[in-house]
Amino acid sequence: MPQKTTETVKVMCDSALQQINLFKPGEQGSLPRTFTFDVIYGEDSHQQQVYDECGFSLVESVLEGYNGTMFAYGQTGCGKTHTMMGPASSLDDKALNQDERGIIPRTVRHIFGFIDASEKEKKFLVRCSYLEIYNEQILDLLGKNNAVNLQIKEDPNKGIYVKDLTTVIVKSVPELEKILFAGMKNRKVGETAMNKDSSRSHSIFTIYIETAESVNDGTGKQKIKAGKLNLVDLAGSERQSKTHATGARLDEAKNINLSLSALGNVIKALVDGVSTHVPYRDSKLTRLLQDSLGGNTKTVMIAALSPADYNYDETLSTLHYANRAKQIKNKPKINEDPKDALLKEYEQEIKQLRALLAQMQTQGATGQQMNQAIMAMQNNMKNQLNQGFKVEESVDDLIKRLEGQGKRIKILDENENDQDDEEEQVKPKKGKKKQQVQKEQTEDDDEENQDQVGEQEQSQNQVKMQQKLKELEDLEKEKQNLNADKERIQNELQLKEEKLRIEAREKENLEAMIREMEYKLVNGGQALEEKEKEQSQAYREYQKKLKAQRKKQKQLLEEKRKKEEEMLGVERQYLDLQDEVNDQRIVIEKLKQKYQNALNEIQDFQQEQQGDREELLDTIRQQSLDLKFYKRLVKMLMKDEEIAKIKLKSQYDDNQNDWIVPPFILRGKEVTLPSMKQNGYKVMEQEKDNRDMSIEGDDSDDDLLNDRRMGVSSGLFGQQSKGGQYKQQYQNEYNDRPNQRGRIQINAPQKMNQQTQNVPIQMRWSQIDSSINLNLNQASNEYNSGSQSHLMMTPEPSMLTKNSKANALLAPLDKPVIINSNALIQGNNGASGGQKYTIPSIDQLQQLKLQPLNHMPRKKQL
Numbered sequence: 113m114p115q116k117t118t119e120t121v122k123v124m125c126d127s128a129l130q131q132i133n134l135f136k137p138g139e140q141g142s143l144p145r146t147f148t149f150d151v152i153y154g155e156d157s158h159q160q161q162v163y164d165e166c167g168f169s170l171v172e173s174v175l176e177g178y179n180g181t182m183f184a185y186g187q188t189g190c191g192k193t194h195t196m197m198g199p200a201s202s203l204d205d206k207a208l209n210q211d212e213r214g215i216i217p218r219t220v221r222h223i224f225g226f227i228d229a230s231e232k233e234k235k236f237l238v239r240c241s242y243l244e245i246y247n248e249q250i251l252d253l254l255g256k257n258n259a260v261n262l263q264i265k266e267d268p269n270k271g272i273y274v275k276d277l278t279t280v281i282v283k284s285v286p287e288l289e290k291i292l293f294a295g296m297k298n299r300k301v302g303e304t305a306m307n308k309d310s311s312r313s314h315s316i317f318t319i320y321i322e323t324a325e326s327v328n329d330g331t332g333k334q335k336i337k338a339g340k341l342n343l344v345d346l347a348g349s350e351r352q353s354k355t356h357a358t359g360a361r362l363d364e365a366k367n368i369n370l371s372l373s374a375l376g377n378v379i380k381a382l383v384d385g386v387s388t389h390v391p392y393r394d395s396k397l398t399r400l401l402q403d404s405l406g407g408n409t410k411t412v413m414i415a416a417l418s419p420a421d422y423n424y425d426e427t428l429s430t431l432h433y434a435n436r437a438k439q440i441k442n443k444p445k446i447n448e449d450p451k452d453a454l455l456k457e458y459e460q461e462i463k464q465l466r467a468l469l470a471q472m473q474t475q476g477a478t479g480q481q482m483n484q485a486i487m488a489m490q491n492n493m494k495n496q497l498n499q500g501f502k503v504e505e506s507v508d509d510l511i512k513r514l515e516g517q518g519k520r521i522k523i524l525d526e527n528e529n530d531q532d533d534e535e536e537q538v539k540p541k542k543g544k545k546k547q548q549v550q551k552e553q554t555e556d557d558d559e560e561n562q563d564q565v566g567e568q569e570q571s572q573n574q575v576k577m578q579q580k581l582k583e584l585e586d587l588e589k590e591k592q593n594l595n596a597d598k599e600r601i602q603n604e605l606q607l608k609e610e611k612l613r614i615e616a617r618e619k620e621n622l623e624a625m626i627r628e629m630e631y632k633l634v635n636g637g638q639a640l641e642e643k644e645k646e647q648s649q650a651y652r653e654y655q656k657k658l659k660a661q662r663k664k665q666k667q668l669l670e671e672k673r674k675k676e677e678e679m680l681g682v683e684r685q686y687l688d689l690q691d692e693v694n695d696q697r698i699v700i701e702k703l704k705q706k707y708q709n710a711l712n713e714i715q716d717f718q719q720e721q722q723g724d725r726e727e728l729l730d731t732i733r734q735q736s737l738d739l740k741f742y743k744r745l746v747k748m749l750m751k752d753e754e755i756a757k758i759k760l761k762s763q764y765d766d767n768q769n770d771w772i773v774p775p776f777i778l779r780g781k782e783v784t785l786p787s788m789k790q791n792g793y794k795v796m797e798q799e800k801d802n803r804d805m806s807i808e809g810d811d812s813d814d815d816l817l818n819d820r821r822m823g824v825s826s827g828l829f830g831q832q833s834k835g836g837q838y839k840q841q842y843q844n845e846y847n848d849r850p851n852q853r854g855r856i857q858i859n860a861p862q863k864m865n866q867q868t869q870n871v872p873i874q875m876r877w878s879q880i881d882s883s884i885n886l887n888l889n890q891a892s893n894e895y896n897s898g899s900q901s902h903l904m905m906t907p908e909p910s911m912l913t914k915n916s917k918a919n920a921l922l923a924p925l926d927k928p929v930i931i932n933s934n935a936l937i938q939g940n941n942g943a944s945g946g947q948k949y950t951i952p953s954i955d956q957l958q959q960l961k962l963q964p965l966n967h968m969p970r971k972k973q974l
């Protein structure tokens with residue numbers, strides 16, 4: 113969706129013909145490149161229109177049980193996030209610009225609107241998950257730890273899925289929106305020269321909808337359908353020259369461009385008609401979208417364009433991308449009665465719980481039996497959920513967790529207070545008891561006083577008194593017996609009460625579980641007034657009509673195009689010659705136009721390929737420099753045997769696309785490998801903290817740091833002593849690879865003066881005799897004598913020994929050897945020692961029509 117711009121508009125949208133015309137800047141009067149798509153939106157179109165025409169029918173399909181994917185593709189800053197999400201300010205419930213909301217918030221409303229308008233008997237289970245792919249890592253935007261790189265798995269029933277991805281059950285628009293906004297806040301966004309809030313990751317918000325409805329065959333059976341909707345906001349392709357990205361932004365851009373070019377390769381392979389292999393595994397993005405591209409999913413691609421002439425190349429590339437994607441044929445199918453449907457599991461659980469409750473009420477099952485049954489059921493459910501997804505937590509819990517832990521601490525404090533309160537309440541009770549005991553004591557004392565008075569009276573009648581005493585003793589005994597009986601009865605009563613309490617609690621638990629299970633499912637026909645239902649139905653009908661109209665319009669356009677095609681070949685009966693001439697002229701004009709279009713297409717394609725190649729080579733070159741730096745660093749820190757030992761214990765993980773390196777510690781002369789289970793990585797980090805690093809000399813100097821970033825070249829020519837050391841190391845490393853073939857690139861300066869700009873020229877190694885000798889002394893001498901010319905090689909500087917064999921031969925094919933030297937090109941005739949070889953001059957190289965490569969980083973003058 114083009115955004116308004118003050119620059120010259122070079123994109124014309126023809127919505128009626130569903131065509132987009134792109135004019136090349138500087139080519140006045142030339143024919144535009146024309147592309148036809150299902151729908152075209154100019155800068156005056158509205159978000160509602162985009163949703164009605166692109167989103168609505170896809171969401172309806174998902175509600176019918178299809179899988180759907182909608183993704184926005186395009187150059188950075190073109191409006192992908194705007195189209196998918198809309199401006200952040202529009203998402204608020206009270207926002208005045210709610211009509212600017214994008215596809216995702218509209219989808220959320222559509223889904224629950226549909227549920228509310230469906231029959232009451234229908235049951236729905238709605239869940240969602242939210243992930244981002246950042247620097248080729250899959251991060252859970254709703255997860256407890258969103259720095260963990262999750263793994264992609266494949267299962268015959270579930271298809272491709274992300275292991276341990278958090279999914280949350282939602283029952284209403286506000287709940288789903290809360291989750292969405294909380295996840296959005298975790299997304300990686302950064303400022304670039306082209307977009308203040310540029311998405312630095314690809315994000316996938318997935319909504320899973322399961323529907324259960326009774327089959328009308330009198331068996332009471334239910335039909336379950338499960339649809340899944342992926343709403344994808346891709347990060348935009350970007351050129352470093354425009355975004356001026358450096359550091360982390362540049363790393364992100366490299367990863368973004370690589371994954372987008374992997375997506376492009378998948379699309380190409382799917383439509384070129386010759387590829388037998390589709391490279392889905394080349395990136396996490398293509399792997400996750402595998403079902404959406406050529407699989408069983410209904411997919412809508414939205415191409416966002418910039419209309420500015422400044423972005424002509426990127427706009428053309430996006431249009432080609434979309435044009436190819438348009439040709440992909442998917443085979444969508446409804447997911448009926450899927451084995452892993454959660455709704456089915458929940459329904460079964462509810463049934464079983466109800467049966468248990470009934471049993472408890474009629475047969476009086478014991479609390480212990482109940483407990484065991486509930487525990488078994490809960491475990492069973494957890495296992496089922498764990499097979500694919502993490503066990504869901506409630507929306508409120510999740511939001512609380514995402515907002516931080518503060519609330520929980522507060523709740524704990526409150527509980528503590530509650531406890532204190534309870535104790536406070538207990539205290540007065542204890543006091544009362546004490547008072548009562550004191551009272552009883554006083555009463556006893558009174559009795560004693562009275563006895564004393566009686567004693568005086570009874571002194572005259574001792575027998576009587578003794579009898580009385582005996583009676584008292586008997587009474588005391590009886591009292592003791594009664595107390596013992598009372599205690600026993602009390603204990604029995606307590607036990608009975610406890611038992612009753614347990615049973616009541618179990619029953620309550622059971623009922624709560626049933627309530628909770630039922631709560632997770634949403635019944636159709638809720639909350640809506642009859643009038644709202646009618647409106648919703650009318651809107652749906654209108655959408656259907658609109659869809660039918662669009663289909664008809666498309667058919668008519670197609671017929672018109674076909675007729676025009678036919679006209680070009682039809683022989684007509686002409687009444688006079690002039691008519692025939694006129695018609696033929698029109699036919700010729702049209703054929704000319706077609707021919708020109710085809711030529712343009714070929715030219716665009718070649719340019720695009722060249723652009724892609726340059727971008728990729730640039731990335732390879734950058735990565736090769738990084739790799740060299742890390743290699744150098746590791747070699748400075750560790751011995752070859754140590755590296756070998758650790759490599760032996762390491763494994764390459766295809767799923768993670770990364771090395772799993774076990775923890776290790778460098779201590780004195782030994783390498784210790786602490787077990788991963790025993791917190792090995794933590795131990796390793798502590799060891800690292802204990803080490804102090806010191807660098808000899810004034811190595812903090814910026815220049816030196818820069819030179820180091822460039823890799824080994826900094827050490828090669830600047831100081832002979834260092835150079836010698838490096839040479840020796842590299843020679844050792846590569847001399848034992850005699851049979852690997854490689855290629856050589858010569859980056860030749862266009863003009864032979866010191867301010868030259870490099871025009872790199874590629875020459876395949878196969879054009880050079882594999883046993884040549886190169887005399888490179890001249891290059892290094894020239895360098896050392898202070899000339900601007902220099903020689904830089906990656907990654908095999910062993911070539912630089914005097915009269916050395918061209919060890920570039922030994923370079924593996926994926927690591928190009930780069931020679932950048934004036935001297936090499938000029939003083940090239942004399943190979944020494946045996947065979948002769950002449951490196952071609954620039955003219956000769958150019959005559960070979962070898963394609964120029966990208967600009968190479970120039971090395972600093974030392």
Ligand SMILES: Nc1ncnc2c1ncn2[C@@H]1O[C@H](COP(=O)(O)OP(=O)(O)OP(=O)(O)O)[C@@H](O)[C@H]1O
Binds near residue numbers: 189195
């Ligand atoms: N159709 C539009 N109408 C109004 N504003 C728009 C439109 N499209 C884009 N914008 C604005 O342009 C800016 C960049 O858009 P957005 O962030 O959506 O680009 P993007 O393609 O997602 O970029 P990136 O790939 O860098 O994430 C935003 O401020 C956005 O609001």
